[in-house]
Amino acid sequence: MSFTQSSLKIGELATGQDLSIPIFSYECTRSKAPSVYIQANVHGAEVQGNAVIYQLMKLLEQYTVCGDITLVPLANPLGINQKSGEFTLGRFDPITGVNWNREYLDHQVDVEVWYKAHNLLSDADLITQFKAMLLEACYTRLNSEWGITTGHQQAVNLQVMAHQADIVLDLHTGPKSCKHLYCPEYDVRAASFFSIPYTLLIPNDFGGAMDESIFCPWWQLSEHMKSTGRDLKVPVSAFTLELGSQENINLEDALVDAKGILAYLSERGVIEQSLEPATMKRYACYLKDYKKFHSPLGGMVEYLAEVGEPLKLGAPLANILRLDLYDTDKALTPLSLSQDCVPILHFASASVYQGTELYKVMTKVFEI
Amino acid sequence: MSFTQSSLKIGELATGQDLSIPIFSYECTRSKAPSVYIQANVHGAEVQGNAVIYQLMKLLEQYTVCGDITLVPLANPLGINQKSGEFTLGRFDPITGVNWNREYLDHQVDVEVWYKAHNLLSDADLITQFKAMLLEACYTRLNSEWGITTGHQQAVNLQVMAHQADIVLDLHTGPKSCKHLYCPEYDVRAASFFSIPYTLLIPNDFGGAMDESIFCPWWQLSEHMKSTGRDLKVPVSAFTLELGSQENINLEDALVDAKGILAYLSERGVIEQSLEPATMKRYACYLKDYKKFHSPLGGMVEYLAEVGEPLKLGAPLANILRLDLYDTDKALTPLSLSQDCVPILHFASASVYQGTELYKVMTKVFEI
Amino acid sequence: MSFTQSSLKIGELATGQDLSIPIFSYECTRSKAPSVYIQANVHGAEVQGNAVIYQLMKLLEQYTVCGDITLVPLANPLGINQKSGEFTLGRFDPITGVNWNREYLDHQVDVEVWYKAHNLLSDADLITQFKAMLLEACYTRLNSEWGITTGHQQAVNLQVMAHQADIVLDLHTGPKSCKHLYCPEYDVRAASFFSIPYTLLIPNDFGGAMDESIFCPWWQLSEHMKSTGRDLKVPVSAFTLELGSQENINLEDALVDAKGILAYLSERGVIEQSLEPATMKRYACYLKDYKKFHSPLGGMVEYLAEVGEPLKLGAPLANILRLDLYDTDKALTPLSLSQDCVPILHFASASVYQGTELYKVMTKVFEI
Amino acid sequence: MSFTQSSLKIGELATGQDLSIPIFSYECTRSKAPSVYIQANVHGAEVQGNAVIYQLMKLLEQYTVCGDITLVPLANPLGINQKSGEFTLGRFDPITGVNWNREYLDHQVDVEVWYKAHNLLSDADLITQFKAMLLEACYTRLNSEWGITTGHQQAVNLQVMAHQADIVLDLHTGPKSCKHLYCPEYDVRAASFFSIPYTLLIPNDFGGAMDESIFCPWWQLSEHMKSTGRDLKVPVSAFTLELGSQENINLEDALVDAKGILAYLSERGVIEQSLEPATMKRYACYLKDYKKFHSPLGGMVEYLAEVGEPLKLGAPLANILRLDLYDTDKALTPLSLSQDCVPILHFASASVYQGTELYKVMTKVFEI
Incomplete structure (x- = not known):
């Protein structure tokens, strides 16, 4: 197989230049396996997903693909193009400050009302109608009489593509981070296919991210239907993969993650060949047990705890160096936590304000 | 009377330097009128509120003040200290992108449960207890085991002071803006005292701003009690005053607004002397009728519609100049709106991306 | 006549997208008047020059043009596309901090050596050879073995076009500014044609700007030749026009400046028709008498002196408001200058650090 | 011995808060060895120098110090306090773009004139007078009638302290960098004491950095005197130490560098005890052979060449990944250099514009 390249316009710059996105797609002509949508680099500094898509395309060309694939x-x-100093300032809209990964349409479907109007439909028709309704809502948003913000325009255009797929992967990274996966609680089995050691199990709440914008409406529908006594397996799978640290391209490591994704696609029947996932221990915690530790003081930071390595209660997490307090007991403040955890990521800079998010750690971790 | 100056530490910088805020307070020793809390410059570029507080202090020193006053x-x-180029980048946390005016604690009080536990109290005791609960929630937030973000720490410290007052004024400005007031629907009468021609009537929803963080819990309590047949007038008044454009200090105009505030404080009995509000027409619309118009294309903008001046359907709003399209009919695109409105503010820059919020306009405006 | 549009690639973004510039050119087929190069918006927020080029193109189409014209x-x-908050952060490269108007090639021609090798040439051949040498130096710079910085690549590409013209206009604006002209001392007569009241007479030093990059080598050659007893009028004219304030598009005012440029082009024979310059008083001072006044303290600024209006010694320039010093004699510090001047521009923001460039003023102003 | 802490005010913020710097000083009461000035973190993200000063203070307290020491x-x-996104935007003034390390006063002493007026003085008196003249020039700059920029005010205040010392160390880091030293050619012997493998030998030109601002005037004087037949050893030593990568605090590594500095101070007699420098090979090249390689295209970067490791002609330097060009021979562009080199540092971000400075490499490296 080979991919067809196209381009989607999602905005215009002040100079008039189009903002457009390259799209690589494969349309499967035979009986269909689930369709796949994968995007990368929604946060400008989180570039490694591009390398993963690159490796994935090269791999896929060697396999028999049974479903439609869209890669963005x-x-x-x-x-991506917004530098501020030597780094990419790509986490939020430079004008508004809004996180680029919180711009997706929150459907806020009243599933009770909707289901009441459609409950005579078969599962297949129900799915078709619900998906059409989600897409319609996106198109309505894009064509608002009063216009649409730069960020929404981009995000909802991506969302339109994602709503049409059965499997949605959003490739991100952390700041300084080990690999971890955001996985909805209903789909935990999927976590055993990716080459990712840590999984966050997320509940059925819309926080604004791509994966949530895709699965939340379906999950809500499924839960409501269950409460009426009818079972509908959530028909979409959507995950955010955090593939290490930002500001890093590593082709070899990208191959590892491309293979993990391939193993998942194999499991789902998207490629005909059977592929084994990487043999590794995999751990998880619930989102409510994923804790942000904020720096209790401003200063220079020596990060001591390694990301991805379990850390015992009281073990050294970081030192805060305060030269202005030399010769006092505050010159060097060792920080530790009051419970066992696994540090997943830490802040990117070596100096912090009081309150800066220093580490995010999993607590109450269990093997999956 | 005269003010006592103190200082509140609300953070620490990376160098270790304290972030602190000057506070001017007056404690009234006689029988008490409502207490007052006024803050300014929560958005770094919106400096004019400082000039208003300056003029207000000078005015108040000439009057008999009957209530406690805290000015921040x-x-x-x-x-305020964050420049990016020649302008102040003070609208959001430079690390996280979070709007500084969306960092206040959302109490999310379950007023039904709370009232059930306190419904035997007198109105006065009810108010005392509810206020204590709100303050307690703020202190709990400030002392979280996992720390608190830089933005929350600052905002909740401000909120603690504001919760202790009966009247809360948050002084802001727009980008390029006429004066306008955010006023909760229950308190519309207050709008006739400030020297402000346009008022937005806002509903009982927490959007994250200071004024909402103050009045929402009380308003919710009041509404719930009303549903149980007991009347409790919302005992706090909280407003956001938008005092013209950002990046502007004008002492003469500040005196006008200080006098408007004084007229309101006079009406509320905070100063003994009786002061007349400025004679002017005042208009309002509901928040749902306050519309954001986003630029339908990227380019250079000539702003044509004056802020604060009614604009007829189809009248010129702005031109978008596109040199790259010279000699086409897109070289100069005139923009207009399809309904009557009053433009309240427009974007600060003369060039925009597609989707940039170009104008905010009031529609369905009525006199109050 | 009508313009032909083309496009010049001057870089590539991180996404791979080309950075390109629209070019409008007219090639005159008849016997040649001087050729013209005009560029605008080298500083991202200084957009008004685009509107001037727009009006100029529309005007030129109504006249008989006798020279080649290139408009950029x-x-x-x-x-232009780099926002930081609501403003365009377009004054310097966001990665390196280098002012976009200091990226032009400094030829540093050893005119003595060069002239010794070419002194037998006629004036016409001398000019041809010298121009070829300047262009060659630009091409060498663009093709350096070790690459070239983003800023140099753009600037030297523009410079290549400008070196080929006889008249070079670089359209800028100040922050909050009245109109003023940078004019080399040898070309002062030109200042009486533009619609610009204030002129800075600049000496023969390379400061890094476009105009200097064009006229400095020629002026140095001319001066050296004069010292050997041979007269060569500097064969190029290059000016920077500061057309008011940044972040502003005003088509009507753009027409005024387009007409001023047209009057100059008429005087130079570029258009056949004879056009009168605007009747207005015009003033100048030498660059050494153009003074930057830095804020003696940090604080909020009320700008009092109007740009373009003469200001007497001791008259109010600005107030610095310091709320933290309320009730001291530093709460409001009036600033003034110790000599007569004309304020030409002031800082864009209403708050400053100690040392921020508050005003630039002309001293020792004379009528021209 | 122990250090005395004081504080130097070098500016004021917009809120009025002082910008001040902690200073740790030791005044030696006995007969004097050379005096020492060490500063760190002039670039905001280059924090490791603070850790080195911390370790150095702890070490020095255990030795007998024979000279005055000032640590900043x-x-x-x-x-340091300027974040933009998660990183410190500390390389240039956020308002002007001027590199903080290019703000020092360029004395531009006419050494010929100065020496003619002082040539009858003894060496000691000559040095006293010359130093006094340098300091006087700094004070004049600080007290300019028209004020002084924020950056100059800070830099010249630091320079005043440095001019009073015999040994000046300015602690910096690169972006992603191995350790290297900027050393004036006349002082190459010093390079064998620091724990730094690579040295850049810099000529007698003022580029604007602290070290140059200190040694250039003296070196120029010394060279001029030599041309008149009188020998004066340059009486100051000034170096810039680049201690690895920015955004990194590592106390253990800081100890290594503190010991290297101590070994140099021991050699110079500043501490009584004799200390051996670290045993290691040390290499150098001349500044003219230190090359900047700019990215020939925009895209995502996989950095392949390790900093501090010799790289053969043609060996892989970096890959540029261009997903938009997938399925062409430009999808992955391997970059290499056409001569042997040692990569010293590379750009901090994994995506670049065309022209971004990708690597800085030493060529024509020799052992010292």
Whole structure:
């Protein structure tokens, strides 16, 4: 197989230049396996997903693909091209401050009302109608009489593509981070296929991210139907993969993650060949047990705890160096936590204000 | 009377330097009128509120003040001191992108449960207890085991002071803006005292701003009690005053607004002397009729519609100049709206991306 | 006549997208008047020059043009598209901090050596050879073995076009500014044609700007030749026009400046028709008498002196408001200058650090 | 011995807050060895120098110190506290773009004239007078009638302290960098004491940095005197130490560098005890052979060449990944250099514009 490249316009710059996104797609002509949508680099500094898509395309060309595939690297051109100093300032809209990954449409479907109007439909028709309704809502948003913000326009255009797929992967990274996966609680089995050691199990709440914008309406529908006594397996799978640290391209490591994704696609029947997932221990915690530790003081930071390595209660997490307090007991403040955890990521800079999010750690971790 | 100056630490910088805020307070020793809390410059570029507080202090010193007063200019030192190019980048936390005016604690009080537990109390005791509960929630937030973000720490410290007052004024400005007031629907009468021609009537929803953080819990309590047949007038008044454009200090105009505030404080009995509000027509619309118009294309903008001046359907709003399209009919695109409105503010820059919020306009405006 | 549009690639973004610049050119087929190069918007926020080029193109189409014309609006796409908050952060490269108007090639021609090798040439051949040498140096710079910085690549590409013209106009604006002209001392007569009241007479030093990059080598050659007893009038004219304030598009005012440029082009024979310059008083001072006044303290600024209006020694320039010093004699510090001047521009923001460039003023002003 | 802490005010923020710098000093009461000035963190993200000063203070307290010592960590509070996204935007003034390390006073002493007026003085008196003249020039700059920029005020205040010392160390880091030393050619012997493998030998030109601002005037004087037949050893030593990568605090590694500095101070007699420098090979090249390689295209970067490791001609330097060009021979562009080199540092971000400075490499490296 080979991919067809096209381009989607999602905005215009002040100079008039189009903001557009490259799209690589494969349309399967035979009886269909689930369709796949994968995007990368919605946060401008989180570039490694592009390398993963690159490796994945090269791998896929060697396999028999049974489902439609849409790949969208470089998904946020405005964010990717926005430097501030030597780093990419790509986490939020530089004008509004809104996180690029919180711009997706929150459908807020009243599933009770909707289901009451459609409960005579078969499962297949129900799915078709619900998906059509979600897409319609996106198109309505895009064509608002009063216009649409730069960020929404981009995000909802991506969302339109994602709503049409059965499997949605959003490739991100952390700041300084080990690999971890955001996985909805209903789909935990999927976590054993990716080459990712840590999984966050997320509940059925819309926080604004791509994966949530895709699965939340379906999950809500499924839960409501269950309460009426009818079972509908959530028909979409949507995950955010955090593939290490931002500001890093590593092709070899990208191959590892491309293979993990391939193993999942194999499991789902998207490729005909059977592929084994990587043999590794995999751990998880619930989102409510994923804790942000904020720096209790401002200063220079020596990060001591390694990301991805379990850390015992009281073990050294970080030192805060305060030269202005030399010769006092505050010159060097060792920080530790009061419970066992696994540090998943830490802040990117070596100096912090009081309150800066220093580490995010999993607590109450269990093997899956 | 005269003010006592103190200082509140609300953070620490990376160098270790304290982030602190100047506070001017007056404690009234006689029988008490409502207490007052006024802050300014929570958005770093919105400096005019400082000039208003300056003029207000000078005025108040000439009157008999019957209530406690707390004045907090320069309320966001991190935002005020953050330049990016020649302008102040003070609208959001430079690390996280979070709007400084969306960092207040959302109490999310379950008023039904709370009232059930306190419904035997007198109105006065009810108010005392509810206020204590709100303050307690703020202190709990400030002392979280996992720390608190830089923005929350600052905002909740301000909120603690505001919760202790009966009247709360948050002084802001727009980008390029005429004066306008955010006023909760229950308190519309207050709008006739300030020297402000346009009022937005806002509903009982927490959007994250200071004024909402103050009145929402009380309003919710009041509404719930009403549903149980007991009347409790919302005992706090909280407003956001938008005092013209950002990046502007004008002492003469500040005196006009200080006098408007004084007229309101006079009406509320905070100063003994009786002061007349400025004679002017005042207009309002509901928040749902306050519309954001986003630029339908990227380019250079000539702003044509004056803020504060009614604009007829189809009248020129702005031109978008596109040199790259010279000699086409897109070289100069005139923009207009399809209904009557009053433009309240427009974007600060003369060039926009597609989707940039170009104008905010009031529609369905009525006199109050 | 009508313009032909083309496009020049001057870089590539991180997403791979080309950075390109629209070019409008007219090639005159008849016997030649001087050729003209005009560019605008090298600083991203200084957009008004685009409107002037727009009006100029519309005007020129109504006249008989006798020389080649090259017009380059939107000359710095990276700078124009770089927002930081609501303003365009377009004054310097966001990665390196280098002012976009200091990136031109400094030829540093050893005119003595060069002239010794070419002194037998006629004036016409001398000019041809010298121009070829300047262009060659630009091409060498563009093709350096070790590459070339983003800023140099853009600037030297613009410079290549400008070196080929006899008349070079670089359209800028100040922050909050009245109109003023940078004019080399040898070319002062030109100042009486533009619609610009204030002129800075600049000496023969390379400061890094476009105009200097064009006229300095020629002026140095001319001066050296004069010292050997041979007269060569500097064969190029290059000016920077500061057309009011940044972040402003005003088509009507753009027409005024387009007519001023047209009057100059008429005087130079570029258009056949004879056009009168605007009747207005015009003033000048030498660059050494153009003074930057830095704020003696940090604080909020009320700008009092109007740009373009003469200001007497001791008259109010600005107030610095310091709420933290309320009730001291530093609460409001009036600033003034110790000599007569004309304020030409002031800082864009209403708050400053100690040392921020508050005003630039002309001293020792004379009528021209 | 122990250090005395004081504080130097070098500016004021918009809120009125002082910008001040902590200073740790030791005054030696006995007969004097050379005096020492060490500063760190003039670039806001280059924090490791603070850790080195911390370790150095702890070490020095255990030795007999024979010279005056002044230590200035956190030397640029404005730069250190300026975040833009998750990183410190501390390389240049956020308003002007001027590199904080190019703000020092360029004395431009006419050494010929000065020496003619002082040539009858003894060496000791000559040095006293010359130093006094340098300091006087700094004070004149600080007290300019028209004020002084924020950056100059800070830099010249630091320079005043440095001019009073015999040994000046300015602690920096690169972006992603191995350790290297900027050393004036006349002082190459010093390079064998620091724990730094690579040295850049710099000529007698003022580029604007601290070290140059200190040694250039003296070196120029010394060279001029030599041309008149009188020998004066340059009486100051000034170096810039680049201690690895920015955004990194590592106390253990800081100890290594503190010991290297101590070994140099021991050699110079500043501490009584004799200390051996670290045993290691040390290499150098001349500044003219230190090359900047700019990215020939925009895209995502996989950095392949390790900093500090010799790289053969043609060996892989970096890959540029261009997803938009997938399925062409430009999808992955391997970059290499056409001569042997040692990569010293590379760009901090994993995506670049065309022209971004990708690597800085030493060529024509020799052992010292």
